[in-house]
Amino acid sequence: MTLWWAIVATCAACYALKLAGLSAPRRILDHPGVQRFATLVPVALLAALIAVQTFGHGQALHLDWPRTAGMGAAVLALLLRAPFLVVLAAAAVVTAALRHLLN
């Protein structure tokens, strides 16, 4: 039963966090400093996610070769101006292929 409480609390908190940002008062959203911050902050967060999801493993940093190579393939596809979905496919296919070969 306690596990259910943790799940309900997690669901409620995660939803409230989403709603809080979206419902910020107009007065705050219209402030130039807040606008500039809100425009730029996804860039910092997404760059951080790229780094952490590529090189992080829990609280440790480690180099997962297949995944790193997959990200390399994505960079190559971007340099070749490949369409968006081709970039995702390149990352997945290279990662999967190397994992298969290395196992």
Next chain:
Amino acid sequence: METTTRSSATRDGLGVGIAVGLSGVAFGAAAVTAGLSVAQACALSLFAFTGASQFALVGVVAGGGNLVAGTAGAMLLGARNSLYGLRMAGVLDIRGWRRPLTAQGVIDETTAVALAQPDQESSRTAFLVTFVSLYLTWNATTLLGALGTSWVADPAVFGLDAVGPATFLAILWPRLTGSGPEARALRLIAGCGAVIALAATPFTPPGVPVLLASVAVLAVILRRPR
């Protein structure tokens, strides 16, 4: 022209929604392996619907950890969605009864695909398509993974763990590779954000490194007041 950008927004949204959504299999399997019931796994995907937080709670349960700490960890990971909400409030401009529904969709992937679009109309389309396709896929595959822990394959075998970071990279790319002071500022923010997050990873609980990356924005704003 408008139809072209909107249909490409739809295509991008479906691609990300379905590809990332398939990882729900991993969540469902991890949840049941950790000791959650199928209903508990599905409840998290339906109502929390933010992958990193869900995995964090389940990881604590699996390790026999403190449930309060597990919930707190999930909240730290979910806090970045508030920051996305600040940005998406202006893009989506949604009021009334639709806002509580829309809020459930404010996560990494939907924000990323929406912000990659050239205009507001296609941003809205991209948000909606990514949200709906990701929500449906994520919940269906959570159920599959939870029911069939033994026979469902690990998504890592298909390289799906690279799809998330590749999505974010593909979306940031055009904004970072431009020339001019704005692109230089964005490169600085992205570079600092990534370095801060990696440096903080060994020393802070999961979720905190990505939040700390937002400091990079403050540094750039304060350096170049506007």
